[in-house]
Amino acid sequence: MPEVGFEEKRTSAFVAEMLGRLGFEVATGIAGTGVVGTLKGKHSGPGVGVRADMDALSHTVGGELRNIHSCGHDAHMTMVLGLAKVAASRKVEKGVLKLIFQPGEETLFGARKMIEHGVIDDIDHLLGIHLRPAQEAGLGQATPALYHGSSYHLEATLTGVSAHGARPHLGVNVIDAAAAVVNAINAIRIDPTVPHSAKVTRLIAGGGANNIIPDKAELALDLRCQTNPLMRELIDKVTRAVESAAFTVGAKASVTIKGGVVAAEYSDDMIDLAREAIVAVLGEQGLLVPIVTPGADDFHFYAQHKPALKAGFVGLGSRLLPGLHHPEMGFDHAAMQDGIGILSRMVERLVGYGIPPA
Ligand SMILES: [Zn+2]
């Protein structure tokens, strides 16, 4: 039942019903369609969260708009519900297990809204999982750390002075300013050992008669970086490049950050835990090295908001083809058993189960 961000109504009702049936304490309507299921242990202990994203994507197929789970979030929910079943039947020994079903991942606002509603306030560890495309991981393989990058979207407005094309010295041509800005951005240098890029992706200027010196330009900028400190440096240098390059021809510039997502920051403990769980479930041959991926996930806002939170994120191979966000995306459903096993093992190591496996 694919539904797009913040419209996951049927999905949310289904998840809540399943969790309730398994004996979880269920909270619904968080950030609209978010659901949290809680299972308390007999003894005091850590707060362990497991996050599943819920939204699908809207695709145009044969001229029609269709919602499709092309990012595999249906698989993530299925795996976390599978984990719910294991944890409910084997009983949590200590602490609290909190299953967090988050809306609107693709909008990049879902995690931040769940944070505003306090879902991680009582959580010490947070796990996430995402299917990987076949090019990154095969069926029966998983990575203990999936390093998503940071991406930010900026807009710049350049203001010059309009004039007659015959008297350019009386005006300030914003297209000259924009050309200087593009060159200045392309000349930015940051640590080359960290993958990054900054580029102008839209330029709108002029558009009136061809003998008018234009006085307004708008630019869109796409920034990518694998670490958060370097992304801050990049945003800083891009802002300075735009302002000072515009200044060289006498134009004014203003830069605004329109949106973005932070890069992955994981706890070493959680990576070790994931590594152990992957080997236990898939064997040594199933354990991949950490993967650096140019994609993004709003999961990383949780640890950004709460630096004490120990976060970990498993990337799961599933014979996924042709790729994520492709309308014909498909994967081998057997992978979900692997995912349930890995999540369940990690949770067991943190909160313990009271009853041995059946
Ligand atoms: Zn996606």
Ligand SMILES: [Zn+2]
């Ligand atoms: Zn996704």
